[in-house]
Amino acid sequence: MNVVIINNLARFPGTARWDFHLVCYEEFLDHEAHDVSYIVNRRGRSGIMAPPGSHSVYELGRLDDIAAYRPILSRIASEHGPIDRLIVFSESLQDLGAQLREEFHIPGKWTAENRLGRDKLLMKARVSAAGLRTPRYTAITAGQVDDAIAFAASAGYPLILKPTNGQSSEGVRRIEDELQLRASVSALPAHETWDLEEFIDGTLLHIDGLVDPSGNVTLVVPSRYLNTCLDFTFGAPLGAITLEPGTVLHATVSRFSARCIEAIGLKACPFHLELFYTAEGELVFLEVGARVGGADVPSVIHRATGINLFCEWVNMSMGQVATLRAQQRSIGAWLMFPRPDGLPLRVRSVTRFDDRLRSLYRQLVPDEGQIIEHEDGYCSMQSGRFLFDSTSADEVESDVAHVLNAFSITTTEP
Structure with a gap:
């Protein structure tokens, strides 16, 4: 096959730095059996570990300019024949990848299918149509201030306003009252539709796994967030602990998640789903990405199940044999503390937990x-990143709580 990979994921071999060590293109694809070309930025070039001479590399200054890809893909097609697969892992490049597949008639997710894992309004509509709970929501534009006020009258405050295809809580706003709602809606970018939704008071969960080429959910690993991505942008630590297998909550969340994924119609991909679990025991769908979860989610899943989500994504995309089912053997957790404000800064002291x-x-x-x-x-590189794993849920909970309470970092001007 003629395979093109767009990569912006870094590797730091031989250093103490953490990297995308589970993204091993040289292991996922036989570079002798296939014609493999990489399109990368400077950061992504470090992630190419295949032997020299087994592939081609095209470096771009930025990877979000779709016009820059067209002459490269045309050249690759002229040299090796029609492109058979275009592999893109980064969430920020999923829309671009889908558009290029459609333009160059490359098999895989085209724009319409890609929207299922990107368009928050579309995914909520499908989940709601299946009889599953979502926040009340409405599509809104800058010219619809009165419609937003009318929605607020029924849904109440606070409300959440966010882009329909955003990521990592970028652009997400919590709206407390009518004055703030009027100002926020009026200030929306022209010709953009945003998602205005009911605020759900509950514990935020993330659920990660795999859905096979027929749309069947085969792997589900649910986790409970420690704070939220939005909290992280304001300086709070962020992390999650996997739910304990065999518990009623684990089973209930897994069933609800599978129903959401199948209602949306995702196929042949990993997923990163977010739900709320309310004090009344209700599960509420929030959103889903048709991709591998960020931060240290893939490391936790690999440790607990033995499955490399990136690898199985490639296997399904390529029609190769894929391992899509596994038992969760342990309780895992990831935790990170954000960088301090005012960078660059020099570290004066930082807490370590060696062998403790x-x-x-x-x-x-x-x-x-x-x-x-x-x-x-x-x-x-954050102020601190930590990974936990044990067969004892109590041990993981206790150790995570200890790090949350004991970690500190002090800095000074460089």
Whole structure:
């Protein structure tokens, strides 16, 4: 096959840095059996580990300019024949990848199918049509202030206003009253439709897994968030602990999640689903991404189940044999503390937990004296990142709570 990979995921071999170590294109694809071409930015070039001479590389200054891809894909097609697959892992590039597949007639998710994992209004409509609970919601534009006020009269405050295809809580706003709602809706970008929805008071869960090419959910690993992605943008730590297998909650969440995924119609991909679990015991669908979860989610799942979500995504895309089912063998957790404000800053002191906690098997904190720079994305150098795993849920809960309470970092001007 003639395979093109768009990559912006970094690798840091031989260093203490964490990276996308589960993204091993050289292991996922036989570079001798296939014609493999990479389109990367500077960061993504570091993620290419295949032997020299087994592939081609095209580097772009930025990966969000679709016009820059067209001459490259045309050249690849002229040299190797029609492109058979276009592989894109990054959520920020899913829309671009779908459009390029459609333009170049490449098999895989085209624009309409891609929307199922990107358009928050569409996915909620499908889940709601299946009789499953979602927040009350409405589509809104800058010119619909009166419609937004009318919606608020029925849904109540606070409300949540967010882009229909956003990620990592970018652009998400909590609206407390009519004055704030009028101002926020009036200020929306022209010609954009946004999602205005009911605020749900409950525990936020993320559920990760796989759905096979026929649309059957085959792997489900539910987790309970520690704070939210929106909290993280305001300086709170972020993490999650997997739910304990065999419990009523684990089973209930797994069934509800599978029904949501199948109602939306996702196929042949991993998924990262978010739900609310209310104090009344109700599950409420929030949104889903047809991709691998961010931060350290894939590492936790790999440790607990043995499944590499990235690998199985490629296997399904390529029509290769895929491992789509596995038992959850342990309780896992991930935890990260955001970078301080005012970067760049030099680290004066930072808490380490070497050999002090039984379930803590990996940690990454900056060294004393190290300068912390700004980097995009959760999977970058933060103030601290921690991974936990144990067969004991109580042990993981206790160790995570200890790190939350004991971690600190102090910094100074560089």
